[in-house]
Amino acid sequence: MSTARPSASAAAELAVQAREAATRREGYWAGVRKRLARDPVTIACGVILLAMLAAIVFAPLLAPHDPYQGSMLRRLRPIGTPNYPLGTDELGRDMLTRLLYGGRLSWFMGITPVVLAFVIGTVLGVLAGFVGGGVNMLIMRATDVFYAFPSVLLAIAISGALGAGTMNAILSLTLVFIPPIIRVAESVTTGVRNLDFVEAARASGAGPLTIIRVHILGNVLGPIFVYATSLISVSMILASGLSFLGLGVTPPEPEWGLMLNTLRTAIYVNPGVAMLPGACIFATSLCFNLLSDGLRQAMDVRA
Amino acid sequence: MLLYLLRRLLYAVPIALSVGLVCFLLVHIAPGDPINAIVPADAPQELVEQIRRDYGLDRPLPIQFAVWLGKVAQGDFGNSLATGRPVWADLSVAIGNTLRLAFAAALIGFVLGTVLGGLAGSFQGSPIDKLAVAFAVAGVSVPHYWLGMVLVVIFSVQLNWLPAMGAGPGGSSDWAWDAEHVRHLILPAVTLSVIPMGIVTRTVRGIVAEILNQDFVQTLRAKGLSGWGVFLHVVKNAAPNSIAVMGLQLGYLLGGSILVETVFSWPGTGLLLNNAIFQRDLPVLQATILVLAMFFVVLNLAVDLVQTAIDPRIRRG
Numbered sequence: 001m002s003t004a005r006p007s008a009s010a011a012a013e014l015a016v017q018a019r020e021a022a023t024r025r026e027g028y029w030a031g032v033r034k035r036l037a038r039d040p041v042t043i044a045c046g047v048i049l050l051a052m053l054a055a056i057v058f059a060p061l062l063a064p065h066d067p068y069q070g071s072m073l074r075r076l077r078p079i080g081t082p083n084y085p086l087g088t089d090e091l092g093r094d095m096l097t098r099l100l101y102g103g104r105l106s107w108f109m110g111i112t113p114v115v116l117a118f119v120i121g122t123v124l125g126v127l128a129g130f131v132g133g134g135v136n137m138l139i140m141r142a143t144d145v146f147y148a149f150p151s152v153l154l155a156i157a158i159s160g161a162l163g164a165g166t167m168n169a170i171l172s173l174t175l176v177f178i179p180p181i182i183r184v185a186e187s188v189t190t191g192v193r194n195l196d197f198v199e200a201a202r203a204s205g206a207g208p209l210t211i212i213r214v215h216i217l218g219n220v221l222g223p224i225f226v227y228a229t230s231l232i233s234v235s236m237i238l239a240s241g242l243s244f245l246g247l248g249v250t251p252p253e254p255e256w257g258l259m260l261n262t263l264r265t266a267i268y269v270n271p272g273v274a275m276l277p278g279a280c281i282f283a284t285s286l287c288f289n290l291l292s293d294g295l296r297q298a299m300d301v302r303a
Numbered sequence: 304m305l306l307y308l309l310r311r312l313l314y315a316v317p318i319a320l321s322v323g324l325v326c327f328l329l330v331h332i333a334p335g336d337p338i339n340a341i342v343p344a345d346a347p348q349e350l351v352e353q354i355r356r357d358y359g360l361d362r363p364l365p366i367q368f369a370v371w372l373g374k375v376a377q378g379d380f381g382n383s384l385a386t387g388r389p390v391w392a393d394l395s396v397a398i399g400n401t402l403r404l405a406f407a408a409a410l411i412g413f414v415l416g417t418v419l420g421g422l423a424g425s426f427q428g429s430p431i432d433k434l435a436v437a438f439a440v441a442g443v444s445v446p447h448y449w450l451g452m453v454l455v456v457i458f459s460v461q462l463n464w465l466p467a468m469g470a471g472p473g474g475s476s477d478w479a480w481d482a483e484h485v486r487h488l489i490l491p492a493v494t495l496s497v498i499p500m501g502i503v504t505r506t507v508r509g510i511v512a513e514i515l516n517q518d519f520v521q522t523l524r525a526k527g528l529s530g531w532g533v534f535l536h537v538v539k540n541a542a543p544n545s546i547a548v549m550g551l552q553l554g555y556l557l558g559g560s561i562l563v564e565t566v567f568s569w570p571g572t573g574l575l576l577n578n579a580i581f582q583r584d585l586p587v588l589q590a591t592i593l594v595l596a597m598f599f600v601v602l603n604l605a606v607d608l609v610q611t612a613i614d615p616r617i618r619r620g
Contacts, residue, residue, distance in 0.1 A: 144321075145318065145322065145325065148318050148319075148322045148596060148599060148600050148603070149322070149599065150554050150557055150558030150559070150595070150599055151555070151558065152559050152561060153557065153596065153599075156561055156576065156580075157588070158332075160576065160580040160588055161332050161588065162332065162333065163333070163334060233444055237446045241446065241448060241562050245577060245580075246581065247580065257446075260448070260449060267456050271456040274452070277449075278449025278452065281446045281449060282445050282446060285444045286440065286444040289440055289444045293440070
């Protein structure tokens with residue numbers, strides 16, 4: 001596992017970054033904004049994601065039909081049917097409506113684990129990096145155990161043991177994402193901890209909490225945040241994947257992964273409609289990935 | 304070198320033990336008394352107690368763990384609650400099928416990823432670079448269970464070229480290296496290969512670009528080395544890190560295959576796991592996760608050792 005741990009040169013590089021960050025004035029964020037403005041792909045992805053967010057938030061206003069009300073008389077209508085622009089599913093429910101409502105749970109289940117893991121992982125990682133010694137040893141060795149499982153396997157194992165359910169899926173994904181965030185947080189904190197300005201703060205009598213709040217967090221949150229955004233795409237795919245396996249959302253609740261599963265048999269009848277929920281997952285995860293790449297470049301994070 | 308080898312091997316022991324502990328605890332984080340999965344709800348109390356004693360479920364957890372570990376070390380994973388057969392009988396067949404699928408996917412993903420990434424890194428900013436980058440980001444963003452369905456729609460439903468399900472004719476799970484079985488392997492393997500392809504492309508591209516920017520490449524060119532000679536130097540320098548990434552990816556394929564196996568009804572560990580979860584067959588769940596995770600631990604170890612063997616800088620560091 002030693003390959004995955006940051007090497008001495010990587011730590012030195014992070015230290016250089018942190019020093020640069022420390023000497024930045026308000027010019028830094030202006031620079032980030034300027035770089036983002038010159039990056040059409042990132043802007044486009046941001047706009048698409050905002051539009052999707054608006055669509056799923058205002059789903060009750062936008063949706064033309066009821067998401068649960070189906071009819072055996074109009075099952076699996078093709079895309080472009082009058083009144084049902086995206087067709088109907090295997091129980092005759094309007095696809096457009098279900099995709100709009102389904103996005104709510106898919107987004108919620110994809111983003112919540114990353115947010116929770118970001119908070120918990122940052123606390124533990126900064127603690128391990130700042131305190132060092134036995135605390136570091138304890139936290140990092142516990143992290144190693146989770147690294148001994150492929151992430152998908154770990155998520156399925158925990159969900160499988162806990163049983164199906166939205167909350168169980170979120171819990172298992174949170175557990176999967178905490179260890180990698182701890183590693184990133186620990187390595188950036190270690191890079192900053194021994195720098196001169198931290199030493200100066202300590203010499204002038206600042207307590208550990210003040211040092212962490214004022215001097216450490218400002219320099220480490222950026223890289224950790226950018227890393228966390230890169231996890232959202234994986235998290236969306238895995239969350240919908242758990243529902244696809246029957247381990248997440250339970251029917252008749254609309255969710256993209258579950259919809260993809262229930263429409264599986266429809267690929268012989270109406271492949272166009274059956275592919276739609278997966279296309280939504282793909283589009284969302286692609287946009288989050290490109291957005292994260294753009295942010296990484298604009299914020300000049302090399303971690 | 305020998306010392307490093309020994310230290311690395313020793314370090315894998317506590318990791319393997321903790322993996323065992325996590326798998327053991329899986330059954331205990333499952334809601335409800337594990338005994339409920341074994342005996343029917345209306346069984347008389349004496350019978351429940353009798354079975355609890357027989358299974359050792361009345362003893363303290365650490366002792367249960369030790370007993371379980373001892374049995375596992377001898378290859379005894381217990382019996383399936385659903386079928387009553389030894390877990391290992393089904394698991395060994397499933398593992399074989401999963402490994403075949405994972406290795407086939409790895410082969411496709413690594414070869415394509417290395418070629419694409421190498422070209423992209425050598426010709427940065429060119430159309431082929433942009434194509435490779437787009438391919439890579441699509442590869443890591445696509446939900447592969449959906450990609451599998453799309454491929455089935457195109458190649459099985461519309462074109463009728465390749466089978467949509469199973470590992471062989473008639474739904475048999477026995478494998479043979481003949482045309483019919485290989486035809487069944489193509490779609491799932493291609494589906495599973497997109498993620499490692501994306502990640503390997505990205506990694507190799509970055510590594511190659513970084514090497515080409517270094518001074519020694521300039522020196523090689525200046526002293527008149529041909530393009531082929533420079534290429535060999537780049538390969539030698541890019542290999543250790545690329546191999547490390549590929550090794551990890553191979554491990555992730557063992558987990559990622561679960562979703563793809565479900566799509567294609569591939570008779571591997573994914574299908575086994577899926578059935579175990581829905582029948583609450585905890586011994587099968589536990590054993591499958593344990594075996595896959597142990598593969599991953601061994602793979603990590605192997606990657607480290609290979610990397611050390613071909614990169615002297617790590618040994619010294």
